[in-house]
Amino acid sequence: MLLIVFYCFVAVTAINVCYYFSFYSFLFAKPNSHLQAKVTTPISVIICAKNEGENLRENLPKILAQKYSEFELILINDASYDDTLEVMENFQLRDSRIVVVNVQSNERFWGNKKYALTLGIKKANYEKLVFTDADCYPASENWLAEMANGFQPEKSIVLGYGAYQTEKSFLNKLIRFETLLTALQYFSSAKRGRAYMGVGRNLAYTSDEFYENKGFVSHMSILSGDDDLFINQIATKKNTSIVYTPDSFTFSKAKSNWKSWFAQKRRHVSTAKFYKKKHQLKLGLFYVSQLSFWCLFFLLIFIFDWKYVLGLFLLRTLFLYLTYAKATKIFKEKNLLWLLPLQDLTLVLSQISIFIYNSISKPTHWK
Template sequence: MLVLFVALLTAGLLNLCYYFGFFKFALNSFQEPGKDSTKPVSVIICAKNEAENLRKFVPSILNQNYHNFELILINDASSDDTLEVIEEFQELDPRVKIVNVQNNEAFWANKKYALTLGIKKAVNPYLLFTDADCEPQSPDWITQTTAHFKEPKTIILGYGGYFINKKSLLNKLIRFETLLTAIQYFSYAQWGMPYMGVGRNLAYTSTEFYRQNGFASHLHIRSGDDDLFVNEAATPENTAISVHPSSFTRSIPKNSFKKWFIQKRRHVSIAGNYKLQHRFMLGVFYVSQLLFWILFIAALFTEYRNFALIVLAVRLLVQGTVYYNAAKKLQETDVVWLFPFLELFLICAQFGIFISNLISKPAHWK
């Protein structure tokens, strides 16, 4: 029984090491760069069967308080009215440029192929990416994000959250998982180990894209245009984070657990292609979480239950401090109060995703 408690304490301490490391991001205030609206920016959106979302969200980009930008809208072989909607926007605004991607047998349903064509179409050196179902949370989104492009910074990691539905528990789970992921990739970037970004809010220079030969090294992998590119290209010197609320985007979350599960299966399968040190660090974090809860539940049935409860209380206190301050920074505070339950649920879901991906891996981005 003593071995069980020592194992619980070890897993808890290992897990806490990560959370203490997250304190820097959660507690520090960030000095944002001064606004700069002079950089020539190309905003790029790849859309596949997104006619309704484009109608809804493209105006929020065209109405940005930024004058030196173009909007590249990519129709990735859609079967709905996506191309017609894009053409309507082009008729209304000369800043809109169209890339119409036809299905190519060699690159069937490969978003990276479509994005590459969009990037080649861009005439500006600063590239800002978001998704068709995303909405910038401020008319200063372009300004705040691209202001971080100062030598030697060529990659900017932004926050892409999800729209809030306070009545939905699934919505809270999705946003809690998004919050935890953001805490990790922002913190790792601060540690000098940038490992991923999200395509809902990501920026890099065209020079950086061509320096990496685009997506060539992972073009055979259907997804991962955002995180695999960052994992390959990002360094402590060339990467910055943007956490000003005006630089946030929000997008439409999945409306069923099944759809979210499928989406996360794809994301997790891509993470298996990260650099070894990143896979190791992320793996240890997840395993230490899983082991802690297994060992804690087991310890409740031994004479060490009181000590186990003390370990849990310390862990929850440290976690709560990190989550609350990070959530306040990223405007997700309503998920904090449920974090022990959401963490347990997420751990179980991730374990199920891991098992599912061992059996088969998802192939297409849509």
Template structure:
């Protein structure tokens, strides 16, 4: 009977979180018309020569009347700087910040980004990564249009490419569910994170927050921790125009993806107590649901368990289905229960691994 009561509690927690995702599921869209605000597009790269060759042309092709492209070479050991310089000769909109090994101070991406932000000549700053391609030529305009006198922080969405294989679906599912959580929170006026693959804020907000100083010692967090400290219910907006997404190529090796996620989740310990409790409850309720259902079917009458499981699964399909549609994530909904089950156990492994040893710095 204890297991039955635990299942009831678990389902109620699940339903509570699905209700919190409704702002995204039923988002009607309020993207502002592109006004041609001057903008600075900032990209920090470390050993990304190949990716820069592919994506610099796409960034320069953005249909925006007034923007500069600031390329930051963060102590690369490959041809990254040469690629940047070759493009800078061709286009005067490009400005290069070269961070040298003997100049690193904190020796992390945040220091390099700070130098790039200081180089920017426009107050509206748009950020992406070297391995990200914009979904369209309207990306820069759509993101920068959201930044006005009131809105100083814009959260975009950065999905991964849709490719064959179960690992691809797992990575895309994890990315989509993370997006569902942080975008719906922002729509409720409770933004707690964003992703550097697609993010925008004003230079005045950056300097008002003293940049990354409160977490400069941490390897990660140039995106989520900055949003966590700088966002308010009034100054944050989201951009869910599918033309304003940025796409990345996902890992094709499970071990590499786990290493990437180990780095990413270290920043969550710096969230507020309430945010950490909420994220923990969400994880535990998802992790416990399926074992409790299986145990219930074994030990108790099926008609006790089936209605609870059915209500939860229907709510999950309804809310995540509508949310995935907002995020243009296709081919995930049908496999949602399996993807969720695999993901929560992998997340548990990642959490335990981080307790045993700290992950390495980026690249």
């Protein structure tokens, strides 16, 4: 019986290593080698904000300073009760490129970001839409140009990277590690022609894609998913592009306490069960193999020959470091390599906790 348990440990270790191998087609590809020509067509940048007055004051000047030939900025006030609308209107008075959309509370769609986004998209004058959040700012003045270049012929969806600011705390490292892992998954899948999600902090698609797929209608009642679930619905092998040069990144402040981060991740995780079945299976197998690896490791290290158990642990750890050494270089997150196994374990425990909590109580409202 004990030997069977050890063989299970061997199997989940092998599955983990295979997943890390699956990232290599992306990790060792030349950034944006698929881009054929510079795109200069007009762009509509869309930001949906709820109670984000302070963030808008800080971040909108960086959006407006983008070195791009022609763009407009659609600012959506989603029934805020702070000074968000006032801040938007003050910026609008100073810059003619800004269009303000004020969304009132709607009993049917109350607390649903997708309803507000839909109204904002309908106001856009240009076909190509680039999305970010009010608490995000671009890494450079070339952010919009880099994202726009993703709109190559036949490419109507552009996936970008939304990073978090570096701070001196273990929680911050964990948040950035989870963000890096998520990016590895959706970029590598898109690289292989199997795109399944994007992040609203840095995402683009055409209005044609939005209207042809009836927007968020099929999942309007689901709290989250204006980014990942929508991309999961519309992405194909041919229509999705990835952009991940450093200038194309956006940054935002990570949650500063465990409670708020846990609540945020509950909303994000709640959409996964609505992904296409093949994507649910792939992601589920990865997370189950991670959880099983750690459970079996702590079990076998005490009751089996520790040399074999430790050997498999070190083998997986080697691939863990090889994978993240390259990933942290691409996404400029080098200090995440410290305490990597601990971050991996903590993230697995957090994910199973979120899954259990969501099974008991569903999260409410997008913010």
